[in-house]
Amino acid sequence: MSLLEVRDLEVRHGLLQAVRGVSFALEEGDTLALVGANGAGKSTLLRAIAGGHRPSRGQIVFGDRDIIRLPAYKRVALGMGLVPEGRHLFPSLTVEENLVVAERPGYWTLDGVLEAFPMLAPRRKSRAAVLSGGERQATAIGRALMTNPRLLLLDEVSLGLAPVAVEDLYRSLRTVIERGATVLLVEQDLGRAMALCQRVACMLEGRLVLEGHSGELTREQVTEAYFGLRRAGIEVGSREGSQ
Amino acid sequence: MTWIDAVIQGILLGGLYALFACGLSLMFGVMRIINLAHGDLALLATFMVLVISQHLGLSPFAALVIVLPGAAVVGYALQYAMFNPSLRGGELSPLLATFGLSVVIGNMLLEVFSPDTHSLSAGALTTASWHITSQISISALSAVIFGAAVLVLGGLQLLLSYTQLGRAMRATADDARTAELVGINAKRVYAIATAIALATAALAGTFFGMRSSFDPTLGPSQLIFAFEAVVIGGLGSLWGTLVGGILLGVAQTVGAQAFGAEWAIVSGNVLFLLVLAFRSQGIFAAREAHQ
Numbered sequence: 001m002s003l004l005e006v007r008d009l010e011v012r013h014g015l016l017q018a019v020r021g022v023s024f025a026l027e028e029g030d031t032l033a034l035v036g037a038n039g040a041g042k043s044t045l046l047r048a049i050a051g052g053h054r055p056s057r058g059q060i061v062f063g064d065r066d067i068i069r070l071p072a073y074k075r076v077a078l079g080m081g082l083v084p085e086g087r088h089l090f091p092s093l094t095v096e097e098n099l100v101v102a103e104r105p106g107y108w109t110l111d112g113v114l115e116a117f118p119m120l121a122p123r124r125k126s127r128a129a130v131l132s133g134g135e136r137q138a139t140a141i142g143r144a145l146m147t148n149p150r151l152l153l154l155d156e157v158s159l160g161l162a163p164v165a166v167e168d169l170y171r172s173l174r175t176v177i178e179r180g181a182t183v184l185l186v187e188q189d190l191g192r193a194m195a196l197c198q199r200v201a202c203m204l205e206g207r208l209v210l211e212g213h214s215g216e217l218t219r220e221q222v223t224e225a226y227f228g229l230r231r232a233g234i235e236v237g238s239r240e241g242s243q
Numbered sequence: 244m245t246w247i248d249a250v251i252q253g254i255l256l257g258g259l260y261a262l263f264a265c266g267l268s269l270m271f272g273v274m275r276i277i278n279l280a281h282g283d284l285a286l287l288a289t290f291m292v293l294v295i296s297q298h299l300g301l302s303p304f305a306a307l308v309i310v311l312p313g314a315a316v317v318g319y320a321l322q323y324a325m326f327n328p329s330l331r332g333g334e335l336s337p338l339l340a341t342f343g344l345s346v347v348i349g350n351m352l353l354e355v356f357s358p359d360t361h362s363l364s365a366g367a368l369t370t371a372s373w374h375i376t377s378q379i380s381i382s383a384l385s386a387v388i389f390g391a392a393v394l395v396l397g398g399l400q401l402l403l404s405y406t407q408l409g410r411a412m413r414a415t416a417d418d419a420r421t422a423e424l425v426g427i428n429a430k431r432v433y434a435i436a437t438a439i440a441l442a443t444a445a446l447a448g449t450f451f452g453m454r455s456s457f458d459p460t461l462g463p464s465q466l467i468f469a470f471e472a473v474v475i476g477g478l479g480s481l482w483g484t485l486v487g488g489i490l491l492g493v494a495q496t497v498g499a500q501a502f503g504a505e506w507a508i509v510s511g512n513v514l515f516l517l518v519l520a521f522r523s524q525g526i527f528a529a530r531e532a533h534q
């Protein structure tokens with residue numbers, strides 16, 4: 001049984017249909033990279049899965065429950081952890097408080113997170129408002145880990161970071177994944193995404209247009225899907241009727 | 244010597260104002276609601292203490308054992324039934340909701356208790372006092388009220404700074420949507436904040452009723468003193484609120500000493516206006532700006 005199953009999901013921003021009939025499933029331990037141009041609907045999809053935005057149609061099954069009506073905080077209790085686009089730390093709380101406020105029992109503790117993200121240790125008592133970009137991103141990921149999620153949703157964690165900071169962050173992410181985490185990662189850097197995750201999916205204008213194993217897809221195939229050239233080898237289309 | 248006495252009485256009075264103010268400050272800090280019914284809710288609790296102590300023959304302090312938890316339950320329910328829905332309607336609707344509540348409570352108290360004045364007896368505390376010199380004396384009741392105010396505000400500050408509930412309150416105040424995404428039930432946090440606010444208001448209202456006589460029309464003036472204490476002290480810091488209350492109290496008693504008793508309230512208002520004009524963020528405003 002899948003850990004997460006999204007069926008025919010449709011999400012709107014007012015009149016704009018940002019996600020159009022998206023379906024996919026994640027097994028326990030899967031790592032899926034979601035790529036796509038700006039405005040393709042990736043962030044909207046992740047927020048809808050985490051409960052930050054109510055879909056207008058479709059189903060989201062997590063574990064064995066349909067969670068579409070559950071508020072975000074109850075989804076966290078079931079094991080959903082989102083690192084939102086733009087980090088959204090609590091600015092008046094310290095790094096340590098940002099982490100501890102999300103704490104739920106499980107493998108990840110304050111000490112564990114500080115070990116996985118060594119750059120945070122000297123900043124424990126600093127307010128989140130004064131952190132550097134890399135430190136903010138690490139705090140946002142650590143905060144999601146503190147909820148001990150069964151599924152970690154990461155939205156553009158390397159956006160706006162210096163290359164060194166991205167290296168550090170991905171090193172830490174790799175240790176998280178090696179611990180058996182199930183991960184759905186949105187990333188602009190295709191090479192990095194394909195190197196980190198077993199599977200890749202591409203979104204174009206609200207639809208999932210390509211999905212496959214990182215090892216079996218070439219970068220050209222993904223790039224073509226990314227720009228909507230529609231010559232990709234494995235076309236998924238809207239996946240309607242592909243059950 | 245009479246000046247020193249005026250300052251001391253002002254400080255003690257200020258403790259009561261700070262106690263009135265902390266619930267107002269908490270609700271504004273956590274959910275940006277200016278609770279215009281704060282004074283009337285406090286006065287409602289004063290009347291509840293009056294009724295309970297009269298009917299059960301209890302002292303007002305014993306009645307608090309019933310009224311304080313009662314006020315907390317009412318606050319929790321009020322948040323879910325009225326304030327949470329109003330928060331969805333934009334910035335103005337919580338203000339209108341609390342204004343409506345203030346009018347309803349004020350009229351209901353008038354209807355039930357008529358405009359007569361009442362008072363609560365604090366027993367032996369009312370008359371006991373320490374004479375420090377021939378001109379300076381501290382009444383036991385004032386000292387107890389001041390001590391309670393310091394304990395409540397200090398306790399609240401500790402709760403906010405060092406407990407998981409306090410962190411959740413501050414996180415929700417920063418960004419309620421993100422708080423939900425990390426597992427915090429923001430509506431429940433709001434309800435707990437209002438429960439605490441109403442319990443502190445009930446305590447302040449009861450002390451107020453022990454210090455002076457009261458009638459059903461006094462809610463709005465208590466709201467204004469609380470509001471002035473919050474603004475003078477600066478939003479976002481409970482210690483600031485305590486100092487704000489004390490400054491307001493001292494301005495009133497010193498003003499009365501200088502110009503006559505009828506100038507007490509005016510002197511407080513003048514201080515309030517001066518702070519608004521020259522330091523509108525308050526004297527002890529939390530310094531760090533967001534982002």
Ligand SMILES: Nc1ncnc2c1ncn2[C@@H]1O[C@H](COP(=O)(O)OP(=O)(O)O)[C@@H](O)[C@H]1O
Nearest residue numbers: 013016018036037038039040041042043044045
């Ligand atoms: N809060 C919002 N209100 C209105 N439109 C939005 C909002 N957020 C995103 N959109 C629109 O929805 C579409 C998908 O956006 P988004 O999910 O952020 O894409 P991505 O993360 O792939 O860049 C875009 O056209 C964007 O302009």
Ligand SMILES: [Mg+2]
Nearest residue numbers: 042043085156
């Ligand atoms: Mg995005």
